Amino acid sequence: MLDRRNDVDRIALIEALNVMDPALGTALDPITELAAFTFGLPIALVSIFDADHQHLISRVGLALTRNERHASICAHALGSSQVLQIEDLRQDPRFAGNALVAGPEQLRFYAGTPLITKGGVALGTLCIMGREPRRLSAEEQVQLQTLSRVVVAQMELKMSLGRRDQVSGLPNRQQFQADLTALSRRGEGRRFTAVLLDVFDLQSANDAGQALGMKPVETLLRQAALRVQDVLRDVTQVYHVGVTRFAFLLADHSHHQTEGLLDRLRVRMRRPLMAGSIPMSPQFHAGVCDFRAVREETADLVRKCLVAMHHALQTDACLCWYSQERDDALRRRYRLASDAGRGLAQHQFSLVYQPRFDLIDGQPVSAEALLRWTHPMLGPISPGEFIPVLERTALMPALSRWVIDHALAQAAHWQKTVPGFSLSINLSPRDFDDQCVWSVLSERLHAYGLAPGLIEIEITEGQWLNHHPAALPQLREMAAAGVRIAIDDFGSGYSNFGYLSEVPISHIKIDQTLVTGLARSRTARLKVEAIIKLARQLGYRTVAEGVENDAELSLLRLWGCDEAQGYQLARPMHPDAVLHLVNACRAGPLPDAG
Template sequence: MLFAAVLAAVIWPLQPGQPNWAVFGLLLVFHIAALALPLHLEVQRQGILVSAGEIPFILALFYLPPFWVFVVRALAGLVVYAYRWLSRKIQLHKAVFNLANTCCAVAAAALLAHTIGVGAASDPRTWVTLLSSAMVYLLVTALFLTAILSVTQGRRSLDELLHSMGSSLIIGGINAIVGILILLTLSATPWALVPLIVLLVLVFAAYRGYSNLVRQRRALADLNDFTQSVAQAVQSNRLIDIMTHRLREMLNAEVATVWLRREKRFPAILLSAYMDSEGLLDTTPVPRELLDSVLASGQPLLVSRKIGDPAYREQLRAADGKDAIIVPLRSGKIAYGCLAVANRLGGDLNGFGPDELALLETLAAHAGVAVENSRLVDRLRFDAYHDALTELPNRRRTMAVLEQSISITVPGEIVAVMLFDVDGMRDINDSIGHASGDKLIVEVGRRLKEAAPPAAHVGRIDGDEFAVVLRMPDTAAAVELAAEIRGALQQPCLLGSLNVDIDCAVGIAVHPESGDNADELLQRADVATQTAKNVSSGVQVYNAGLESGSVRRLGLATDLRRAFDNDELHVYYQPKISLGTRQLVGVECLARWRHPTHGDVPPEDFVPVAEHTGQLGRLTEFILRDGLSRVHGWDGEGHRLNVAVNLSPRTLVDTDFPQLVAALLDEYRIEPPRLTLEITEDGMVGAGGKAPETLRRLREMGVRLSVDDFGKGYSSLSYLRRLPAQEIKIDRGFVQGMATDEGDHAIVRAIVDLARHFRMTVVAEGVESEMTLSLLSEIGCDIAQGFYFSRPLPPDRFAAWMAAQQGPGGDGRRTGRLRAV
């Protein structure tokens, strides 16, 4: 204000004298109207209040002496800002600053106009002088505002001001040009003032109407967009994140908040989306008393500097808030939380009103329905970070705790990650049901929580895997504790009427020796767990040597792609013999890989690699095509053989696989019943105990289906009755032990009797002795294969083997006992 007074004293003697008081009065009214009734523009959801004050300012520069230009603008500003302060639309210090800023800018512009000189209204030089003075007014105003913002609000607010300054200068320039046009009109006849006033009133009213219409249409579009966004967020479990950010954008607020009250085991949730933050923060400028009030009453609340209960306004002012809307979130008639927006952007004159309150109520109704229908009330509170079955922290929470733990280094301590992998869960699920398996998982979680130290974090990170994260003095202490916890878990568990033994393998990774981040530590604990399954103690600490197997599998993935192109993959054939006639009836196709560096790679190594690298389909087609083409060729030589191919359960997920099989059978002219596809029991029985649709289609085609490794999986009458198979292949472990173990002999006999009851063919694999062969014949087994007859052979050697089994007449029948090769 002092600087403004100095400028006023400077311009006072420039052109002394009294103004035309009628003109002075009209210009004063015009200035007050222009300042008091700004136009509201919205650009990219940012509200801009635009004053038409440059128009009367241009007229004042032309009609009044410099000092009286200063006086008329100062008086108009004093009237407008005093009214806004008295009506609590603006704070006193802001009113004083705005008035002083206006006075300084007017004095500088008036001084420039007097220095250059103002001539006749029709003189273009006069236009340039007036337009230049208006630009100086705008620039000085922006300069003072830039200075004050850089001091009070920092660099970010300054950048925002500079970003919007261009728009202000353009609008101000347009207003100045309009003022010059009005000046030219008035210079022709003073009576032009009447239609000009009427025109300005009509334009102002038309714009207000148009602006309201645009806001209504935008509100409808925003509502539709919000509904769709909420629906998508429900599917992606990001409801709070998406909902708060969309609310903040739609209502042009500095912050949007979701608050859910505490219920039972679930803690209260308070998350806010701020204007310059992509994530969510657990703070809000909305006073807690206002949130509690809305939740208790179930009624929405609008609070600003002049709207709402005085106590609420004082609480908002104490929290340094400008205005806020809070509405309840309801499930039926019960309010369980609140939505709130606070501090509308666009300056002190741009605040929330009844329209925004109605819009937020509508949005809250849609959000409440989404939350209720998807049952996200509980999920948002608890399930986001906890396992639904055990109520232990889930993988996400465990990873966050681990990341936080390793971020703090404590001398003399390590952060240990113990990964407990429960053994035998599949067998339990398959034999006594998934419900019993779930009970066992819950019991394991309970025992882990009890056995672990109080400071330890216990979480369930996968189906049968639990993690314990804690600080320990050293690795040896971690191993000792892991062994103690494992011992506590090994106590029998009563499931119904059965006592089930629990065992687990424990892998340990420690920070910083085993890794630098949470993902790495957990992955290396998993590597250690796999090794722990093969050590007597059941506990293994990670070391770099354990990675060699994983690294080798990673290398095999790349080499496998090259193996297809370099003909490194081959199909071997193992004969299948009818025990009734001792004749060759078929072959089983077995893939073999001769790696140029590693030598022979066993199928148990490269088949999982194919499964996890998307090459399984190519491998399966390669084996099928080779097997069917060989059988077709042997048909031409008088050897009519059936062919069997092993399938991975993952292949059954491919709905196009039956079409591939049909095409290959047609291509090589092989009848479907001559092809047998062998699938393990867990692949044969899908989710819910039902066979996959792919198997049904294969069986309808006439392809035979065989349950591979029978006896290791489900092995129950109910499942066997539902299996879509015509053949059972007894696991080699039982077959090889039946000659020396009465238990294995009894199991094989029971399987054969069971299969005969269901009219299924029985194949015994792993036959390696004459005694085993005799026992299988006695109990009525149909087909056998194993090293007693022949190892898997490449096609040329298998052809030689077949030739050696033929009788003198070449009819394909044996002339003595079959000989191993």
């Protein structure tokens, strides 16, 4: 009789152990050959059974590699608790018509025993066969069972290679994923909680490795692994899934129980550990995710845990539960990054221009080129959303070159009607990575016949200049050629006048977070007035961003701010509207009809 009661467990374990790997069959061949030799028989087989087939992964004396399960003699031995032997297959009505008995092989004798793992799951069989009737003695049956245990041990040993971390000795990420797959087959949809834990800052571990060598660092990681195991020893299996990361699963734990367990683990983990003679403080950041033991959820579980754990790292929280909303936002950012190249090729990007006004005579003196993206599926996307995403990709320099080309073409067109009206372009730190942004800009200026003094390049303030050594030389070349350099968003972060002496800037743009609501905030007024006063003393022109009402304009004029832009003055607009606005302002008010 075919035993299908353990099919779910068997198939899950087959996947977890990867027993269909041809390398395993090669490793088992010497044992199969020994079985044939020991019993003086021409055929010996190691078989693995899935739901429908018998897979002969190691064999001697038979060319067959796969058989239908219902036609397999070994399938009858799979559920046996002892050696199944048939002295004469022709005399047994179950097998007399079997292709191996009635066909060319003319088999007569069969003896087989199941391959049972430590967990009690029968994966397959070890069998021997001959072409003459025979009966094994009791001692021979014991020998066959002993060989079956050797086969199972070899399977487990072979499959454990590459499935354990060499430093901690714990099961690794591959084994974790394999066990998740197995759990999805036999877990019957039960609810579990997965935890992904980061116990050290990877950069600190790398620094320690460079200073001390890898042995003290490996000792450090082993100590960390032992602490995790010590707390969870009677609770669950621990996996070492990354250099400084561990994972484990909890069954039937409420959120309160999970957080209590993690709190105990955190207290234990935060005690100093020794790397050589240096005490190091472990960190503790956990990503936690509930899931059901079904394939649809286990297949994506590690990624979800990563989403939660990275949020814990970013917010310096001890633990964060997985959030679908946060995940959706992350996937949206990834989609924007992956769709941007296609969007550029398909003309989904465009430019609008926000005029900038001189605060003494009220005339528009320049316009800032602002990038817009209309996604075919997601619709209009805010630059505040897509620019930070694209700045992390290799596409940003190409997108900036597109902006340079289209914006300069527009500036050249304006010069025909409103000469002297200048243009401002934003550049990202990534634009300076390829060390040719100035050559691109210079070439396009020459191609469009534009004087460098008509162009202003805006860069964000901050310490990024220290990490982009190619930026300063190119900025200096731009300034030497006459291009104006402006620091954008000043006052929003780094805001250090000291580093400005290294950058050949001419303008400081005061961030809109300081300007908007200026009339209502004493702190903002003090900051903005101080920035304007100090910038004037240092020889910089100031530009206020985000001006939204007359009260703000009045204060900015009072303090001597040079220029301003914002919705109170003009919204971002299409090029023709800019041209119309500049022409109208330059024409002045209509003469009095009287």
